[in-house]
Amino acid sequence: MRERQRLDEAIAGVKALEGELDDAVGLVELAEAESDADMVADAEKSIAVLHARAEKLRLESMLSGEADGNDTYLEVHAGAGGTESQDWAEMLMRMYTRWAERHGCKVEYLEESEGEGAGIKSATVLVKGHNAYGWLKTEAGVHRLVRISPFDANARRHTSFSSVTVYPVVDENIEIDIPEKDVRIDTYRASGAGGQHVNKTESAVRITHLPTGIAVQCQTEKSQHQNRAICWDMLRSRLYEIELEKKEAEHAAHIGEKSDIGWGHQIRSYVLQPYQLVKDLRTGVESRTPSDVLDGDLDPFMAAALAQAIGGKPAEKIEDID
Numbered sequence: 001m002r003e004r005q006r007l008d009e010a011i012a013g014v015k016a017l018e019g020e021l022d023d024a025v026g027l028v029e030l031a032e033a034e035s036d037a038d039m040v041a042d043a044e045k046s047i048a049v050l051h052a053r054a055e056k057l058r059l060e061s062m063l064s065g066e067a068d069g070n071d072t073y074l075e076v077h078a079g080a081g082g083t084e085s086q087d088w089a090e091m092l093m094r095m096y097t098r099w100a101e102r103h104g105c106k107v108e109y110l111e112e113s114e115g116e117g118a119g120i121k122s123a124t125v126l127v128k129g130h131n132a133y134g135w136l137k138t139e140a141g142v143h144r145l146v147r148i149s150p151f152d153a154n155a156r157r158h159t160s161f162s163s164v165t166v167y168p169v170v171d172e173n174i175e176i177d178i179p180e181k182d183v184r185i186d187t188y189r190a191s192g193a194g195g196q197h198v199n200k201t202e203s204a205v206r207i208t209h210l211p212t213g214i215a216v217q218c219q220t221e222k223s224q225h226q227n228r229a230i231c232w233d234m235l236r237s238r239l240y241e242i243e244l245e246k247k248e249a250e251h252a253a254h255i256g257e258k259s260d261i262g263w264g265h266q267i268r269s270y271v272l273q274p275y276q277l278v279k280d281l282r283t284g285v286e287s288r289t290p291s292d293v294l295d296g297d298l299d300p301f302m303a304a305a306l307a308q309a310i311g312g313k314p315a316e317k318i319e320d321i322d
Helices: 002-033 037-061 083-102 130-141 196-198 222-253 290-294 300-311
Strands: 072-078 106-115 121-128 141-148 157-168 181-188 205-208 213-220 266-271 277-279
Touching: 002 037, 072 083, 072 130, 072 222, 083 106, 083 130, 083 141, 083 222, 083 290, 106 213, 121 130, 121 157, 121 196, 121 213, 130 157, 130 300, 181 222, 205 222, 213 222, 213 300, 266 290, 277 290, 277 300
Parallel strands: 141 266
Antiparallel strands: 072 121, 072 157, 106 121, 141 157, 181 205, 205 213, 266 277
């Protein structure tokens, strides 16, 4: 039923686009016949908007991976640098939360480790929405910030790094077998806000997958049982993402492309001083308004990265992806 709904929505979107384009073209022809320049201009603006919508539909049609339409987990981890990087990690998490809100997605916090002076050391959220994983997977990698530090009394310029990890929620149609002998389960007291019960009982759960070293944790629920269930779902999703990365690496090797998104290989730089610029180092897409980007305006970056990953070339500029 979900697949049918997805196809129905895709077909309805294309048909609506065709209908509106026919109407706009008809309006142009009528305006030209009546020599109405204002009507021609309005119709041309409508066609430009339709072009942007068509580009978005084209990109979404490329989100055909097994998990692209799924909800997704997103993790942010502060790099070395103490308070600076921890503050940057919190800024990144806010950026993705705002992006999700713009696209009608729901965000649920699963785990958050507060920074020592400000910001966060790490946080994990669940983003629920149409094609959440398909779009957000383009954000995985290291993000670099350059600014005058608000924590430096001498107002010196600092460079901070934080990493972003994205992996899809695995639904019941995808089987991931994890033998219990391959995991270690630890319980501990939750930190931060949450009330007396959360902070005074060992309700938080961490599961470590011994063969890979992957660790997932959850502390948002009052019940240890609920947190344990969420951790199992997260671990299954992480292991599934590893398999997806292997397949993508094989595909990249086959077409002669290589992409490093590990620590030390930043995908995007955000410069706030001495000038204003956000630049994606994979696609070359730039923005001269970092404040808009940090407020969730990520669509041009995501669209270009997606188009490049799928077709080997940047996407056309999208003026109105909403």
